[in-house]
Amino acid sequence: MTDGEDPNGDAGVQDGGRTAEGGGSGVVRRDRFSGGPARGFMSSLAADERIFAADLAVDRAHVVMLAEQGIVADDVAGEILAALDGIESAGHSALPDGEDVHEAIETAVVDRIGSDGGKMHTARSRNDEVAACIRYRLREDLLGAIEATVALREALSAVAAEHVDTVMPGYTHLQPAQPTTVAHFLLSYESAAARDTARLLDAYDRTNRSPLGAAAFAGTPFDVDRHRTAELLGFEGVIENSMDASAGRDFLAESTAALAIHATTLSGLAEDLVLFANKGYVDLADAYSSTSSIMPQKVNPDTLELVRAVAGDAVGGLTGLLTTLKGLPRAYNRDLQRATPHAWETVDAVSEAAAVAAGAVGSAEWPTETLAEAAGAGFSTATGVADALAMAGVPFRTAHEVLAEAAERSEGETPTVATLDEVAADVLGASLFEYVRREDVAAALDPAESVRSRDSPGGPAPEAVASQLDAADVGIDADSSALASRREALDEAASTLAAEVETYG
Numbered sequence: 001m002t003d004g005e006d007p008n009g010d011a012g013v014q015d016g017g018r019t020a021e022g023g024g025s026g027v028v029r030r031d032r033f034s035g036g037p038a039r040g041f042m043s044s045l046a047a048d049e050r051i052f053a054a055d056l057a058v059d060r061a062h063v064v065m066l067a068e069q070g071i072v073a074d075d076v077a078g079e080i081l082a083a084l085d086g087i088e089s090a091g092h093s094a095l096p097d098g099e100d101v102h103e104a105i106e107t108a109v110v111d112r113i114g115s116d117g118g119k120m121h122t123a124r125s126r127n128d129e130v131a132a133c134i135r136y137r138l139r140e141d142l143l144g145a146i147e148a149t150v151a152l153r154e155a156l157s158a159v160a161a162e163h164v165d166t167v168m169p170g171y172t173h174l175q176p177a178q179p180t181t182v183a184h185f186l187l188s189y190e191s192a193a194a195r196d197t198a199r200l201l202d203a204y205d206r207t208n209r210s211p212l213g214a215a216a217f218a219g220t221p222f223d224v225d226r227h228r229t230a231e232l233l234g235f236e237g238v239i240e241n242s243m244d245a246s247a248g249r250d251f252l253a254e255s256t257a258a259l260a261i262h263a264t265t266l267s268g269l270a271e272d273l274v275l276f277a278n279k280g281y282v283d284l285a286d287a288y289s290s291t292s293s294i295m296p297q298k299v300n301p302d303t304l305e306l307v308r309a310v311a312g313d314a315v316g317g318l319t320g321l322l323t324t325l326k327g328l329p330r331a332y333n334r335d336l337q338r339a340t341p342h343a344w345e346t347v348d349a350v351s352e353a354a355a356v357a358a359g360a361v362g363s364a365e366w367p368t369e370t371l372a373e374a375a376g377a378g379f380s381t382a383t384g385v386a387d388a389l390a391m392a393g394v395p396f397r398t399a400h401e402v403l404a405e406a407a408e409r410s411e412g413e414t415p416t417v418a419t420l421d422e423v424a425a426d427v428l429g430a431s432l433f434e435y436v437r438r439e440d441v442a443a444a445l446d447p448a449e450s451v452r453s454r455d456s457p458g459g460p461a462p463e464a465v466a467s468q469l470d471a472a473d474v475g476i477d478a479d480s481s482a483l484a485s486r487r488e489a490l491d492e493a494a495s496t497l498a499a500e501v502e503t504y505g
Contacts, residue, residue: 048101050344052092054136055101056084057497058129061232062212063120064500065225072119078504080120083112102126102133123222124215127246127332131211134340135251136233139490141347142204142255146483148354149197149262150476155362156190157472164462164469167448168281168371169380176378179447182366184460187468189269194472196262197479203255204486210235214245217331232500234493247331252343256321259350260314266350266357267311270304273360277301280370285363288356303356310353317346375447379407379414384444384453392435394428402427417441 048055060081067077087095087108096111098104103126109117163182170180210233213219213226219242226238239245276282277299290302321342324335382403389399406415406423415423417432420441424432432441443449455461458468 047341049092051133051137052101053088054133055105055129056088057136057233057494058132058212059084059105059120060501061229061497062124062129064232064497064504065228066119066122067504068228069223069225071122071222071224074504076116076119079113080109080117081501081504083109083117086112100126100130102129123220123224124212125217125246127216128211128214128242131214131246131248132233135207135209135211135235138252138255138343138347139204139208141344141351142200142207143483143487143490145259145262145347145351145354146197146200146204146479148351148358149193149200150479150483152266152354152358152361153190153193153197153472153476153479155358156186156193157469157476159361159364159366160184160186160190160465160472161469163366163368164465165448166366166368166371167375167451168366169374169377174275176380178380178383178454179375179450180460181451181462181465182371183465183469185272186361187465187472189265190472191468192265192268193262194475194479196258196265199258199261200255201479201482203251203258205236207251207255208234208236208486209251210238211245211248213238214242217243217246232493232497234490236489243331247328249325249336249339252339253318253321253325256314256318256343256346259346260311260318263311263314263346263350263353266353267308269357269361270308273304273364274301274308279374280367281374283365283367284360285365287363288360304360307353307357307360310349313349314346317342372447376414376445378412379410381414381445381447381450382407384450385420385441387453388436388440388444389432394435398427402432414445417445 063072063077063080063084066072067074072080084105087105092101094108095101095104096107098107106118106121109120111117160183163186166182167179168182168185169176170178170185210226210230212229212233213224230236230238239248273282273284277284284299284301284304286299288301288303289299321339324339324342328335386396386399386403389402390396394402402420402423405427406420409415409419409423417438421432424430424435428435444453451460452462455464457464459465
């Protein structure tokens with residue numbers, strides 16, 4: 001990805017400064033800067049295929065604005081726009097050699113129509129041009145990432161709705177802690193993914209601002225209409241300060257950070273599913289598993305292990321990006337050419353990982369009997385008995401002592417009611433049943449009843465989970481609408497730009 005500085009400043013090749021058609025040194029560097037091994041080191045043309053379409057759109061919007069402002073004649077604008085159509089049809093691979101896609105496209109335009117082609121670069125620099133191209137493409141990628149998070153949430157919510165009453169063990173420190181349900185577990189990740197969606201939407205909105213018209217960093221003496229190019233490209237406004245517009249890359253950092261956070265959410269989900277698969281608590285579909293090359297009986301959760309690993313890639317991308325940006329002086333520095341690939345690689349990897357995680361969740365089976373049998377392991381219902389004692393007036397710390405002693409006497413297994421009564425007599429000086437009814441103790445020791453008793457907002461009880469499911473569905477619908485409205489705005493802008501270009505045909 002390029003961030004090539006324009007040595008000609010904000011005006012660029014405003015009067016078609018290259019007179020020779022063809023050549024080979026390009027319209028920017030010319031012979032003086034065209035030789036030596038450093039040229040290849042500086043070139044980003046191959047990597048720039050990702051923003052080829054973005055650059056053409058930015059070029060078209062800029063040329064239309066120049067014509068509307070009377071800066072470039074309509075007939076010249078028409079020739080340039082027609083040349084851009086031909087370049088688009090020929091594709092990125094047909095571009096002439098160049099330092100980056102921006103120079104190569106401009107060179108191709110000049111090759112097609114002569115020196116007037118250089119007027120397309122009037123009143124801009126590659127600095128604001130590339131910033132616009134990055135934002136134009138990144139916002140599409142962010143919408144794809146947002147769509148992937150929403151699809152994951154839909155899968156989590158749908159499976160949760162099927163398992164509101166499916167009791168399972170819950171853990172802290174990987175030790176049996178309290179019984180919960182599959183629905184409660186999955187909705188915990190839906191909540192986290194919802195926040196990830198919100199962060200990505202915020203990153204999109206700050207990315208979707210136009211830097212065009214900032215030129216190299218100090219603006220331009222031409223009477224440009226920055227808001228018009230923003231409108232034609234679907235940007236929601238402009239970045240006011242021209243130096244900030246050309247130099248700022250915090251939108252890249254914010255987007256990559258949001259993606260890294262989402263990758264961390266995905267990694268946690270993947271880790272849990274890998275562990276559950278190991279215990280027989282979840283059966284992953286064959287499409288999301290593999291077998292051993294030597295041990296045919298094995299079913300390995302390979303895809304989820306790769307999802308888990310993507311978090312490392314994303315954190316590495318964010319670290320590389322922030323390290324590149326750290327300490328850069330204003331305004332433009334060529335270091336920025338190395339910054340953008342971190343964002344591209346991260347958005348691709350995380351979006352794919354989210355799609356895989358959604359598929360794995362949606363196709364997995366949860367063995368209810370196995371989960372129910374495991375739900376009470378390790379005396380996971382101890383807190384329920386302690387809560388019952390506390391509700392009867394026993395200080396919770398004293399109740400905690402009773403249950404801790406009972407667990408020790410039972411060697412970590414669920415104690416009998418008789419054992420609980422013996423310990424209560426030792427610690428409280430009275431029978432357990434002077435505080436709680438025998439049937440209430442039995443209910444507290446039952447994992448399913450324990451879950452049903454935990455009906456506080458956000459808890460695992462079926463009625464509490466029903467409220468969480470409703471909230472999840474509302475949030476998914478709202479974010480789906482937000483995604484659709486942003487896509488619709490971009491589609492409308494693309495149609496407007498195409499219609500304006502057509503008037504010069």
